[in-house]
Amino acid sequence: MTTPVKLIRTKRFGDDRGWFSETYSEAKLTGLGITDRFVQDNQSFSKFAGTIRGIHFQRPPHAQAKLVRCVRGRILDYAVDLRRGSPTYGRHVAAELSAENGDQLYVPVGFGHAFVTLEPDVEVAYKVSDVYAPDCDGGVLWSDAAIGIAWPLPPGGPTLSAKDAQLPTLAQFESPFDYDGAPLEPL
Ligand SMILES: Cc1cn([C@H]2C[C@H](O)[C@@H](COP(=O)(O)OP(=O)(O)O[C@H]3O[C@H](C)C(=O)[C@H](O)[C@H]3O)O2)c(=O)[nH]c1=O
Secondary structure (H helix, E strand, C coil), X not given: CCCCCEEECCCCEEECCEEECCCCCHHHHHHCCCCCCCCEEEEEEECCCXXXXXXXXXXXXXXXXXXXXXXXXXXXXXXXXXXXXXXXXXXXXXXXXXXXXXXXXXXXXXXXXXXXXCCCCEEEEEEECCCCXXXXXXXXXXXXXXXXXXXXXXXXXXXXXXXXXXXXXHHHCCCXXXXXXXXXXXX
16 A cells, blocks of 8 residues: 655656656556546745745545645745544645655545645645635644654744644544545655
8 A cells, every 4th residue: 555645756858958748647647646636736935934834725525636836945844644544644745845855745535745845935825635625614723742743943933824823732633534544644
């Protein structure tokens, strides 16, 4: 059983002009066992290093899988296992995504998603497998010791939204997701 979260490397074809890359390929994703139908592209810009967005998910019936890449600057991208009954519940994996490395993180339904920017002026682009449904918006607190993410933060602390600052901890949270048999493994 392979880990449900996948780090996807993309090939760049370099020449004297620069490079070309296929950043989305349904065929390649299917070959990796990723069969979600992505229906929306999102992009966010974060001005400051140390900006945290997350830990977010959407509840069913509008739960979202995500395919995340950083198109400007660098981020550490996180997926947190929120599936009831999972042996790795509350555990996370992380990957550095950057405009430079072109790597992508696949975050399946059942996982919270968050990132922290590693420099100013960062842009993150990601595909989601269901439409935005604010009534289904959910999240858990970035700083929850039970999740234990060691965020790389600037001396002044993180920049985050008021909404994110008051998300519930894992202990206060009732997961809407069920375990599907694939434990979270290191990327
Ligand atoms: C997510 C979303 C937001 N919005 C609007 C709602 C707000 O007026 C504004 C900012 O939304 P929010 O503060 O939720 O954006 P982020 O904090 O970047 O949240 C996202 O960042 C983390 C890392 C995620 O994984 C989610 O995709 C998403 O929750 O955009 C939309 O119109 N459509 C959308 O799909």
